[in-house]
Amino acid sequence: MSKRHNAKYKIDRRLGENIWGRPKSPVNRREYGPGQHGQRRKGKMSDFGTQLRAKQKLKGYYGSISEKQFRKIYEEARRLKGDSSANLIGLLEQRLDAVVYRSKFVPTVFAARQFVSHGHVKVNGRRVNIPSYKVKPGDVVEVKEASKQLVLVLEAVASGERDVPDYIEVDHSKLTAKYVRVPTLQDVPYPVQMEPNLVVEFYSR
Structure with a gap:
């Protein structure tokens, strides 16, 4: 991938x-934008x-x-x-790719979109390959059995880079996630x- x-x-x-x-x-190293004009002072x-x-x-x-x-x-x-x-x-936050990312099944939102598109994810037991699919409270999202040993998944689950928010209940041993509720802005762990x-x-x- x-x-x-x-x-x-x-x-x-x-x-x-x-x-x-x-x-x-x-x-983290340089806060100016890319390109030759990236360091110019910006006005109001x-x-x-x-x-x-x-x-x-x-x-x-x-x-x-x-x-x-x-x-x-x-x-x-x-x-x-x-x-x-x-x-x-x-x-x-109801997008399937966002739920996959929040559940720490993959390391990035870009990987989440690709992961869903490539058919690695099921919702309520059915394969869904549409990243924008709307997940509803009570829905169970899981990684397909054949995809559970992918290096991408194993590394993401083991990573301590971020935590799973409380509006998703995750079982990383089974690679399943239950979408509990639709979050508010304060619930979402934006950096x-x-x-x-x-x-x-x-x-x-």
């Missing part, structure tokens, strides 16, 4: 933040720039979801009852501050 170190670290450097909290991120950002940056950060965190798909998630969040920004986070309210403002201009 290929690794996209360059792509994901480019997102880190462009945003100037270690958005996944990974120890190998180049932002406009409201539009701040909102755009918040959107790029949230979109990038979930594996650089396409603009079309991300806007579709926003539209669904807006239609649901309650606060649109809270709904947006809830919908993103950096996410501002979904600014994303909502961006789209509702």
Whole structure:
């Protein structure tokens, strides 16, 4: 399974933040952006720039979801009852690739998307290969039997880099995870501050 170190670290450097909290991120060494103009002083950002940056950060965190798909998630969040920004986070965390990543079955969100696409995951006993599949509370996500000994999986489970949040119950001995509830923004263990309210403002201009 290929690794996209360059792509994901480019997102880190462009945003100037270690958005996944990974120890190998180049932002840990230099906080300026990539390219020959990366070290130039930046002026005060406009409201539009701040909102755009918040959107790029949230979109990038979930594996650089396409603009079309991300806007579709926003539209669904807006239609649901309650606060649109809270709904947006809830919908993103219900994605199957996000649940696989949170369960520590794989090391990165990029690997999670590929892992699901390649058919390594089951939901309630049925194989699902759509990363954007919406997992509901009570659903059980598991790694397919034939995939349980993959090095990628074994290394991710053994890693102490991050913890499993409490809205997912995981049994790493069986490589199963039960999605307990849809989380709030405060529940989600983002290594950096996410501002979904600014994303909502961006789209509702």
